Amino acid sequence: MLENINESRTPISDLGEFGLIDHLTQSLSTHHPETLKGIGDDAAVLKFPDDQVQVITTDLLVEGVHFDLAYMPLKHLGYKAVMVNLSDVCAMNAQPKQVTVSVALSNRFTVEAIDELYDGIKLACKKYQVDLIGGDTTSSTSGMVISITAIGMSHPDKVVYRNGAQLNDLLVVTGDVGAAYLGLQVLEREKQVFSVNPKAQPDLEPYHYLVERQLKPEARTDIIKLLAELGVLPTSMIDISDGLSSEILHLTKASEVGCSVYEDKLPLDPQVINTCEELNLDSTTIALSGGEDYELLFTINQNDFDRIKGNPNLTVIGHINAPQDGVHLITRAQTQIPIIARGWNPLKSNAED
Numbered sequence: 081m082l083e084n085i086n087e088s089r090t091p092i093s094d095l096g097e098f099g100l101i102d103h104l105t106q107s108l109s110t111h112h113p114e115t116l117k118g119i120g121d122d123a124a125v126l127k128f129p130d131d132q133v134q135v136i137t138t139d140l141l142v143e144g145v146h147f148d149l150a151y152m153p154l155k156h157l158g159y160k161a162v163m164v165n166l167s168d169v170c171a172m173n174a175q176p177k178q179v180t181v182s183v184a185l186s187n188r189f190t191v192e193a194i195d196e197l198y199d200g201i202k203l204a205c206k207k208y209q210v211d212l213i214g215g216d217t218t219s220s221t222s223g224m225v226i227s228i229t230a231i232g233m234s235h236p237d238k239v240v241y242r243n244g245a246q247l248n249d250l251l252v253v254t255g256d257v258g259a260a261y262l263g264l265q266v267l268e269r270e271k272q273v274f275s276v277n278p279k280a281q282p283d284l285e286p287y288h289y290l291v292e293r294q295l296k297p298e299a300r301t302d303i304i305k306l307l308a309e310l311g312v313l314p315t316s317m318i319d320i321s322d323g324l325s326s327e328i329l330h331l332t333k334a335s336e337v338g339c340s341v342y343e344d345k346l347p348l349d350p351q352v353i354n355t356c357e358e359l360n361l362d363s364t365t366i367a368l369s370g371g372e373d374y375e376l377l378f379t380i381n382q383n384d385f386d387r388i389k390g391n392p393n394l395t396v397i398g399h400i401n402a403p404q405d406g407v408h409l410i411t412r413a414q415t416q417i418p419i420i421a422r423g424w425n426p427l428k429s430n431a432e433d
């Protein structure tokens with residue numbers, strides 16, 4: 081995980097708004113020739129090759145709604161806030177190039193705290209080679225709000241939408257699913273224990289992968305490169321932010337198709353299986369309903385199967401049917417259960433479509 085401990089406490093008012101912006105952005109450099117002007121003027125200036133298209137996506141994260149600083153260190157929050165956006169760029173089959181970062185801060189945050197947030201943001205930008213080209217900084221009466229916008233580049237014929245899935249296409253998921261949600265359960269449990277006994281020392285080692293997936297998700301830019309290398313252009317694609325079942329429903333609805341998903345094909349990490357047993361949870365439900373995995377879900381033509389076959393990053397979990405066949409899970413017992421959205425939805429307390 082990302083370590084960052086800072087003891088001193090400088091109020092933001094010591095620097096002022098402009099001092100803070102300078103402090104946060106002074107050491108930034110850019111990586112891409114497309115970034116003609118980054119931070120420092122009224123607006124950034126970008127120039128892309130004529131034969132390319134840009135994809136643009138934005139996300140807003142509100143303290144208490146999308147994140148809880150009781151168990152989410154600020155450095156992780158900064159890193160994750162960038163990842164969420166890069167993942168959306170990947171889901172269009174584009175390579176992320178630039179981000180802007182806007183923050184609203186209450187006076188409870190110190191300069192050191194914001195430095196930690198920006199350490200995470202800068203680490204993400206460095207690791208994923210994206211340019212931080214601007215943003216805005218303002219105050220908030222309560223808590224922290226972060227808004228990130230990401231810009232990516234693709235070719236007009238290579239952009240992949242949600243609505244392109246065709247009859248008989250294969251449904252593919254990257255990596256594994258369910259771990260990030262379980263990581264959150266583990267962290268919430270530790271928070272409860274800590275509130276009762278502040279001296280309790282949590283042993284998170286058996287849940288290391290789960291906690292890492294919750295606190296430090298990675299955007300699958302590697303898959304965008306891999307698909308290009310394999311010569312596979314998905315027919316439709318979406319990233320898994322809310323949960324596999326809800327993303328399957330978005331994709332099938334947009335494409336006006338049905339689909340069958342096979343329970344025994346769902347890719348689960350051994351820690352997910354073990355922790356589900358320990359917590360008495362059904363691993364299939366967690367795989368389908370747990371959110372925040374930031375993996376990619378896409379469809380490919382059956383003719384492309386040989387190109388992806390055997391790749392450990394890619395798992396075929398089902399296939400596309402006619403719309404009247406509906407969207408189903410085929411269980412290990414060969415029964416058919418309709419898939420409903422139980423993904424995480426901040427606007428509905430009991431999210432269920």
Ligand code: ADP
Pocket residue numbers: 098101104105118119120121122123181182183212213214215216217
């Ligand atoms: P303006 O008054 O035009 O909004 P600002 O003084 O807010 O300009 O910003 C000055 C420069 O710093 C701009 O390039 C802006 O994009 C950048 N900037 C402001 N806040 C942030 C931030 N939180 N992160 C990164 N860049 C920022």
Ligand code: MG
Pocket residue numbers: 215216217
């Ligand atoms: Mg401004």
